[in-house]
Amino acid sequence: xxxDFTLYLYSASPSAAAAASQEVFDEVDRxxxxxxxxxxxxxxxxINQNAGNGSVTTDPEMLDFLQQSLHWSxxxxxxxxxxxxxxxxxxxxxxxxxRVPSDAxxxxxxxxTGWQKMKLDPAARTVQFTTPGIELDPGGIGKGFAVxxxxxxxxxxxxxxxxxxxxxSTVYALGAPPHQAGWRVVVPGPLPSxxxxxxxxxxxxxxxxxxxxxxxxxxxxxxxxxxxxxQTMRPVEGVIQVSIVNPSATAxxxxxxxxxxQTSAQxxxxxxxxxxxxxxxxxxxxxxxxxxxxxxxxYRWGSPVDSTHCLP
Amino acid sequence: MDxxxxxxxxxxxxxxxxxxxxxxxxxxxxxxxxVIGAGSRGQEDLRQFLRVPGVSVEAICDIYxxxxxxxxxxxxxxxxxxxxxxxxxxRNDIDAVLIASPVGCHAEHVIASAQxxxxxxxxxxxxxxxxxxxxxxxxxxxxxxxxxxxxxYRYASWAQEAIRRVxxxxxxxxxxxxxxxxxxxxxxxxxxxxxPDKKLEHLINWRLxxxxxxxxxxxxxxxxIDMANWVFGEQPTSVIGTNSICRYRDGRTVGDNVQAVFSxxxxxxxxxxxxxxxAKLGCEFWIYGTEGSVQITxxxxxxxxxxxxxxxxxxxxxxxxxxxxxxxxTGASYSTQGEMPYRGPGEKVVTATSExxxxxxxxxxxGAVRGEHSIxxxxxxxxxxxxxxxxxxxxxxxxxxxxxxATKIPQV
Numbered sequence: 001x002x003x004d005f006t007l008y009l010y011s012a013s014p015s016a017a018a019a020a021s022q023e024v025f026d027e028v029d030r031x032x033x034x035x036x037x038x039x040x041x042x043x044x045x046x047i048n049q050n051a052g053n054g055s056v057t058t059d060p061e062m063l064d065f066l067q068q069s070l071h072w073s074x075x076x077x078x079x080x081x082x083x084x085x086x087x088x089x090x091x092x093x094x095x096x097x098x099r100v101p102s103d104a105x106x107x108x109x110x111x112x113t114g115w116q117k118m119k120l121d122p123a124a125r126t127v128q129f130t131t132p133g134i135e136l137d138p139g140g141i142g143k144g145f146a147v148x149x150x151x152x153x154x155x156x157x158x159x160x161x162x163x164x165x166x167x168x169s170t171v172y173a174l175g176a177p178p179h180q181a182g183w184r185v186v187v188p189g190p191l192p193s194x195x196x197x198x199x200x201x202x203x204x205x206x207x208x209x210x211x212x213x214x215x216x217x218x219x220x221x222x223x224x225x226x227x228x229x230x231q232t233m234r235p236v237e238g239v240i241q242v243s244i245v246n247p248s249a250t251a252x253x254x255x256x257x258x259x260x261x262q263t264s265a266q267x268x269x270x271x272x273x274x275x276x277x278x279x280x281x282x283x284x285x286x287x288x289x290x291x292x293x294x295x296x297x298x299y300r301w302g303s304p305v306d307s308t309h310c311l312p
Numbered sequence: 313m314d315x316x317x318x319x320x321x322x323x324x325x326x327x328x329x330x331x332x333x334x335x336x337x338x339x340x341x342x343x344x345x346x347v348i349g350a351g352s353r354g355q356e357d358l359r360q361f362l363r364v365p366g367v368s369v370e371a372i373c374d375i376y377x378x379x380x381x382x383x384x385x386x387x388x389x390x391x392x393x394x395x396x397x398x399x400x401x402x403r404n405d406i407d408a409v410l411i412a413s414p415v416g417c418h419a420e421h422v423i424a425s426a427q428x429x430x431x432x433x434x435x436x437x438x439x440x441x442x443x444x445x446x447x448x449x450x451x452x453x454x455x456x457x458x459x460x461x462x463x464x465y466r467y468a469s470w471a472q473e474a475i476r477r478v479x480x481x482x483x484x485x486x487x488x489x490x491x492x493x494x495x496x497x498x499x500x501x502x503x504x505x506x507x508p509d510k511k512l513e514h515l516i517n518w519r520l521x522x523x524x525x526x527x528x529x530x531x532x533x534x535x536x537i538d539m540a541n542w543v544f545g546e547q548p549t550s551v552i553g554t555n556s557i558c559r560y561r562d563g564r565t566v567g568d569n570v571q572a573v574f575s576x577x578x579x580x581x582x583x584x585x586x587x588x589x590x591a592k593l594g595c596e597f598w599i600y601g602t603e604g605s606v607q608i609t610x611x612x613x614x615x616x617x618x619x620x621x622x623x624x625x626x627x628x629x630x631x632x633x634x635x636x637x638x639x640x641x642t643g644a645s646y647s648t649q650g651e652m653p654y655r656g657p658g659e660k661v662v663t664a665t666s667e668x669x670x671x672x673x674x675x676x677x678x679g680a681v682r683g684e685h686s687i688x689x690x691x692x693x694x695x696x697x698x699x700x701x702x703x704x705x706x707x708x709x710x711x712x713x714x715x716x717x718a719t720k721i722p723q724v
Contacts, residue, residue: 012505015562019502040666041611043363059362060388125362156378157502
C-alpha cells in the first residue's frame with residue numbers, strides 16, 4: 001500500500017492505547033504482506049505469478065478480498081477492475097515513472113486486462129486467470145480492506161472511539177469522541193485552494209476520497225491521473241474528486257474508484273442499486289480536471305456543501 | 313426466460329465452471345490439521361497452511377476462548393474447539409498437528425503429539441528448558457513421527473541460495489555471523505480489563521515473563537541461531553550475554569534488549585542483538601567471510617565483496633604497485649577506502665521464486681506428510697537452536713560464559 005496510516009483513539013491509559021495502536025499497525029503490516037504488489041513474497045504477488053498457469057490455492061481471507069473485488073467490478077460494469085496491474089505499469093504508475101503508451105500497446109493490454117478473466121472457486125479456495133499475463137493491482141481497494149481489518153482489531157480490543165486514516169484517502173470513524181455525536185471530517189474543496197467543501201460527521205462508518213493529487217504525472221502540459229478507466233484503458237478525465245461514505249471501508253474505497261470512472265448519473269444509479277446506504281459527494285468539471293467550472297453532485301450526502309466551489 | 317429459469321441456468325453454468333476448474337487441478341491427498349495454540353503466530357501459520365492445496369483445519373485447542381471465533385473467521389467455517397490438547401489428539405480425523413502454543417508448553421504438547429503418532433509442525437523454539445529439549449528430541453526420535461520445526465528461513469529461496477553460495481566458498485571462509493532483530497515497540501499485547509489478578513496479562517503477554525518466555529533471545533534469536541548453525545554446520549558450544557530493561561519498565565521480567573555472543577568451533581562467533589526502541593536495522597542476518605559478506609533479510613539477500621588483497625607473486629600490472637623485496641618481485645593491489653563503511657549497492661541473490669518463507673515451510677511439511685520427501689528443518693535442527701536459547705536464557709542474566717550441551721541422540 002505504501003501509505004501512512006494514522007490512528008487517533010480514546011483509551012483509559014497511555015499503555016493500553018500504545019498496545020492497541022501496536023496491534024493495529026501490526027495488522028496493517030500483515031495486510032501489506034498479503035496484498036502488496038511491490039513485495040515479491042506477498043500472497044497477491046504469488047497469485048500474480050502463478051494463477052495464469054493454473055489454479056492457485058489461497059486462504060479464505062485472500063479469497064474474500066478477491067470476491068469483494070469481483071463484486072464491485074460486476075456491479076459497476078468494470079468501472080472498478082482489479083486486473084489493471086499491467087495497464088498501470090504501462091502508464092508508468094508503478095514505481096512512479098509516468099509515460100503514455102501507444103494505442104497499439106493499449107490494445108495488446110486488453111488481452112491481459114478484465115475482471116471476467118479471473119475465476120474464483122470458493123469451495124476449493126482457488127483463483128485462476130483464464131489468460132496468462134494478468135496482474136492484479138490492489139490500489140483501488142486494498143487500503144479499505146486494510147482499514148476494515150484494523151477496525152476489527154480495535155473492536156476486539158473494546159476501543160469505543162477511534163479514527164483510523166489510511167493516507168487520508170480512506171478513513172474510518174469508530175464510535176465517537178466523548179460527548180460528541182461522531183467524528184467531524186472535513187472534505188476539502190478542489191485544488192488549488194483546498195478550502196472546505198463540506199464537513200461531515202461520521203460514526204461507525206468509513207469515508208473514502210479519490211482525486212488526482214494522490215498520484216499523477218504531467219507530460220506535454222497534460223495531467224494524467226492514476227485512476228484508470230478500464231474500458232478506455234486510459235486515465236480518467238474530467239473528474240476532480242469524489243468522496244463516499246459506506247460502513248465498509250473496502251466498499252467505500254472501491255466505490256470511490258467506481259464513481260471516479262462513471263458519469264455522475266451512472267454513479268447515482270450504481271449507488272442506488274448496489275450500495276443504497278452510501279452517501280456521496282462528486283465534483284466534476286467540463287474541462288479536464290479544471291476546478292474553475294466544477295460541478296457538485298450529491299447522493300444522500302446529508303451535510304451542507306459550500307456551493308461557491310460548484311457551478312449551479 | 314423467466315427469472316426462475318435464468319437463476320437455474322446460471323447455477324448450472326457456475327457448477328459446470330467449478331467442476332471444470334476442479335478437474336483441471338491435480339488431485340492431492342487431503343491433509344487434515346489440528347491446531348494446538350491459536351494465538352497470533354498460530355493464526356499466521358494457519359493462513360499459510362490454508363494456501364496449500366488439500367489442507368483443511370479440523371479442530372483447535374486453546375485455553376483462551378476468544379481464539380475460537382478468530383480461527384472460525386480465518387478458516388471460514390466453525391471449527392470444533394477444546395481446551396484439552398489430549399482431546400484434540402484423540403480425534404481420528406487429524407493427520408497432523410500444528411503446535412504454536414507458548415514455548416513453555418511445547419514439551420508437553422509435542423511429546424503428547426508424538427506419542428499419539430501425529431505428524432508435527434512445531435513452532436520454534438523446540439523446547440523451553442535444557443531438559444525440555446532433550447525430552448522432546450528423545451520422544452520424537454523414538455516415536456519416529458514426522459517433525460518439522462518452524463525455522464522457516466530454511467525454506468526461504470534467497471536464504472537457501474545465499475547459504476549454498478557461502479558453502480561453495482564465495483565469500484571465502486565464513487568466520488562471523490552478526491544478527492540484528494531491532495524493533496521499536498513494547499512487544500505488549502492488549503489485555504482485556506478488568507484483570508485484577510493479572511491472569512490474562514500473563515496468559516496473553518507470556519512473552520514478557522521469564523518463567524514462561526526466553527525473551528527476545530529465544531522468540532526472535534532462535535531463528536538467527538539456527539541460521540548460524542546452518543552456516544557453520546554445527547551448534548554453538550557456549551554463550552555469554554547480557555540484557556536489561558532500559559525503556560519498558562512495565563513489570564516485565566525479561567529484558568527489553570538482549571546481546572549475546574555464541575561460540576562455535578575454530579573461534580567462529582554469532583553475535584546477536586535485539587533492541588526494542590529503535591528499528592533502524594530491522595531484522596537482518598550478516599555472514600562475514602574472509603572475502604565477502606552476505607546480508608539476509610526477511611525478503612531478500614545481498615552479497616558484498618571485500619577489496620581484493622593479494623600478496624601472491626604476480627606480474628607487474630598497470631594499476632598495481634610493484635615492489636622488490638629481498639630480490640623477489642611481488643605485486644599487490646589495494647584500493648583505499650580507509651575505515652569507512654561501504655554504502656554502495658550489493659549483488660542481489662536472484663531466485664526463481666520469492667514465496668513467503670512460512671508458506672514455503674508449511675508447503676514442504678505437507679509434502680513430507682504426503683511422503684513426497686524428507687524434512688529439512690527436522691527435530692535435530694530445532695534442538696541445536698533451542699538448546700542454545702535455553703542456555704542463553706539464564707546466561708544473559710548471570711552474564712557468565714556458559715556451556716551449551718550437545719545432543720545425546722546423534723542424528724542418523
